Amino acid sequence: MTKQKVVTKIGGLLVLGLVSVRAFGQDTMTMEEMRAKLEEMKSQMDGMSETQQTMLTDVGNLKKLKVSGYIQARYEEHQDHPVDATTPGATADKQDSFAIRRGRIKFTYTANPTSQYVIYPDLSTKDGVTLKEAYVKLTEPWTGTGINLVFGQQNWFFGREIERSSSIREFPERSRVFGKAVFDGERDKGARIEFPDLITPGLNLKAGIFNGNGIKSPQTFDNDKYKHTMGRLAYSLGWLDLGVSGEYARRFALTSSGNANTAKKHIGADAFFYYELPVAGGGSLGGEWLKGEGVQSPAALQARNQGYFISEVQNLGDLFQLAARYDVYDPDLDVDGDAIHTTTLAGNYFWDDNVRLTLAWEHPVTVGFNEVKDDTKTLQFQYKF
Amino acid sequence: MKTKILSTILATIALPLSAATTITIKGSDTMIILNQRWAEAYMGKNPNVVIQVTGGGSGTGISALINGSTDICAASRPMKQDEKLKLRDRFNTTGTEIPAARDGLSVYLNESNPVKELSFQQLEGIYRGKITNWKDVGGEDAKIILYSRENNSGTYAYFKEVVLSGKDYSPLAQSLPGTAGVVNAVAKDKLGIGYGGAAYAKGIKLCPVKKSAKVAAYEPSLENVKSGKYPISRYLYYYTRVKPSGEIKKFIDWVTGPEGQAIVSNVGYFPIK
Numbered sequence: 001m002t003k004q005k006v007v008t009k010i011g012g013l014l015v016l017g018l019v020s021v022r023a024f025g026q027d028t029m030t031m032e033e034m035r036a037k038l039e040e041m042k043s044q045m046d047g048m049s050e051t052q053q054t055m056l057t058d059v060g061n062l063k064k065l066k067v068s069g070y071i072q073a074r075y076e077e078h079q080d081h082p083v084d085a086t087t088p089g090a091t092a093d094k095q096d097s098f099a100i101r102r103g104r105i106k107f108t109y110t111a112n113p114t115s116q117y118v119i120y121p122d123l124s125t126k127d128g129v130t131l132k133e134a135y136v137k138l139t140e141p142w143t144g145t146g147i148n149l150v151f152g153q154q155n156w157f158f159g160r161e162i163e164r165s166s167s168i169r170e171f172p173e174r175s176r177v178f179g180k181a182v183f184d185g186e187r188d189k190g191a192r193i194e195f196p197d198l199i200t201p202g203l204n205l206k207a208g209i210f211n212g213n214g215i216k217s218p219q220t221f222d223n224d225k226y227k228h229t230m231g232r233l234a235y236s237l238g239w240l241d242l243g244v245s246g247e248y249a250r251r252f253a254l255t256s257s258g259n260a261n262t263a264k265k266h267i268g269a270d271a272f273f274y275y276e277l278p279v280a281g282g283g284s285l286g287g288e289w290l291k292g293e294g295v296q297s298p299a300a301l302q303a304r305n306q307g308y309f310i311s312e313v314q315n316l317g318d319l320f321q322l323a324a325r326y327d328v329y330d331p332d333l334d335v336d337g338d339a340i341h342t343t344t345l346a347g348n349y350f351w352d353d354n355v356r357l358t359l360a361w362e363h364p365v366t367v368g369f370n371e372v373k374d375d376t377k378t379l380q381f382q383y384k385f
Numbered sequence: 386m387k388t389k390i391l392s393t394i395l396a397t398i399a400l401p402l403s404a405a406t407t408i409t410i411k412g413s414d415t416m417i418i419l420n421q422r423w424a425e426a427y428m429g430k431n432p433n434v435v436i437q438v439t440g441g442g443s444g445t446g447i448s449a450l451i452n453g454s455t456d457i458c459a460a461s462r463p464m465k466q467d468e469k470l471k472l473r474d475r476f477n478t479t480g481t482e483i484p485a486a487r488d489g490l491s492v493y494l495n496e497s498n499p500v501k502e503l504s505f506q507q508l509e510g511i512y513r514g515k516i517t518n519w520k521d522v523g524g525e526d527a528k529i530i531l532y533s534r535e536n537n538s539g540t541y542a543y544f545k546e547v548v549l550s551g552k553d554y555s556p557l558a559q560s561l562p563g564t565a566g567v568v569n570a571v572a573k574d575k576l577g578i579g580y581g582g583a584a585y586a587k588g589i590k591l592c593p594v595k596k597s598a599k600v601a602a603y604e605p606s607l608e609n610v611k612s613g614k615y616p617i618s619r620y621l622y623y624y625t626r627v628k629p630s631g632e633i634k635k636f637i638d639w640v641t642g643p644e645g646q647a648i649v650s651n652v653g654y655f656p657i658k
Contacts, residue, residue: 053559056559056560060560112553113553141552144550144551164474168474168475201466202466236470238469238473238479239479274473274477274478274479276478276627276628278628278630279630281476281477281478281626281627282473282476282477282478282626282627283477284477313477314477315476315477315478318453318476318626319453350453353452353453353454
């Protein structure tokens with residue numbers, strides 16, 4: 001390479017460098033270039049805005065689906081309790097076991113204010129997944145009060161305890177009369193209409209018609225031509241809740257003497273008073289009562305029965321709660337001394353927003369019969385979301 | 386050595402006693418600036434109290450009150466019946482409601498918008514999607530762009546109940562996560578309309594509102610809100626699970642007292658008395 005060529009090359013590089021430095025060091029962008037750049041940025045912003053709108057629509061759609069659920073994991077200790085109800089005669093002096101009492105997940109899809117889809121399976125039963133609820137709820141838009149029609153498998157609404165979710169109840173199980181005898185399973189297939197705030201705020205009327213088989217029955221369809229009707233009128237003042245309920249069902253039953261028509265009919269009343277103690281917090285005192293004929297199962301058992309419970313619940317600050325319940329169930333009013341008196345004591349500790357620990361003791365006594373020692377002690381961990 | 390051990394034990398016992406009391410407030414985005422100003426002023430006077438303020442919307446605050454994760458819920462609408470029942474299921478109380486301030490729920494327009502006033506009927510038509518052009522309400526021949534709040538907002542619920550008579554918003558309304566976002570959007574969009582607390586009104590104009598075509602329209606001023614002439618005024622609430630006691634009571638008494646209410650006026654809302 002000649003000296004001249006080297007000098008030329010160095011000179012060229014310097015010129016290029018100077019041009020680059022000049023271009024870099026000052027705002028040499030022309031108006032046209034700036035417009036183009038702005039247009040490019042605007043396009044990018046428009047694109048982002050479109051993406052954001054799409055995302056907002058997607059998030060809006062997702063928000064229409066609400067998923068909730070809870071698990072109740074237990075340790076139970078029974079006194080002289082059957083090992084398994086399906087194994088006749090198998091008993092133990094004392095049985096203790098870990099169990100998953102309830103493992104449920106509820107899907108509620110509300111696309112608009114006039115309709116709702118609900119499906120609610122329980123995954124904890126020994127029969128595998130069972131369907132607790134599945135219904136379509138329509139809310140009329142015309143009156144402004146939101147009258148509801150609920151069609152499908154759903155809760156019965158006799159009294160307060162039946163409809164109240166197990167996830168918020170202060171005791172591990174419902175009272176014997178409402179939960180186990182007269183309304184076993186607490187749900188059925190049918191339709192109901194609800195009139196919230198009827199005439200005055202707080203006054204609610206419900207009326208329904210159901211198959212009458214309950215959800216523990218194996219039938220998919222009704223096994224007879226009769227239907228089960230139910231009604232409830234309740235009034236809430238906030239600090240005092242009052243309600244009256246009634247049900248009537250004619251049923252076809254297989255008895256030892258042949259086929260028969262039986263009836264399940266009850267009337268009931270409930271009242272709960274809410275109060276607040278300084279320092280401790282809120283509490284409630286109340287009870288429910290019913291009287292009538294028949295139980296949910298077997299349909300052939302046609303006896304006059306009666307039952308009630310009284311409960312007291314007291315919160316202690318935000319984290320603790322004490323509860324006591326005394327319930328009586330007389331399965332046959334024409335037989336003396338067969339009433340079962342059950343005392344249940346429970347303590348709840350709210351670990352965090354989702355977890356509740358429950359320690360409970362249930363003590364049933366049958367007056368006049370061979371007394372069976374069948375107390376139950378329960379330690380339960382519940383996670384709810 | 387004994388003295389050392391004794392001192393350590395005493396210090397351990399005394400530590401929680403001397404620790405600051407923490408009060409949590411959660412809820413309404415409309416009230417967030419107000420809550421922050423109250424908290425700052427109160428903590429300045431009471432160094433032993435720490436007040437934590439978060440937003441999220443009235444619905445979020447009420448949920449937090451129900452599940453026990455906030456001491457005070459700030460709400461720009463009253464609690465609904467089903468929310469009270471949920472609170473009762475967990476705490477056996479329906480909560481204590483304390484009006485803390487008043488707000489003239491304002492209709493925001495872009496500063497260049499020539500519209501002079503709007504009636505309830507026109508607002509309902511606009512937000513229901515029946516009126517879609519500004520010329521139908523006295524403006525230019527241009528499309529109306531709707532800005533709204535998300536459905537966990539108390540402002541959303543209150544506007545829907547009072548102005549839309551409980552009917553649904555137009556699906557074309559863009560939901561924004563806070564009042565500040567609505568103000569910002571309307572300030573930048575000359576065809577935009579929004580609504581929210583009067584205290585946020587910066588860079589936009591507040592549209593005078595009338596309840597019907599036959600009456601006069603009023604701006605959300607102190608006099609008009611106090612006299613009831615401005616038709617969309619509302620209370621801003623504090624909710625507690627039980628009757629307030631201890632430090633929470635002291636704080637709420639201060640909020641509803643002269644010092645707290647002076648801050649209400651400074652922020653741009655209206656005192657309760």
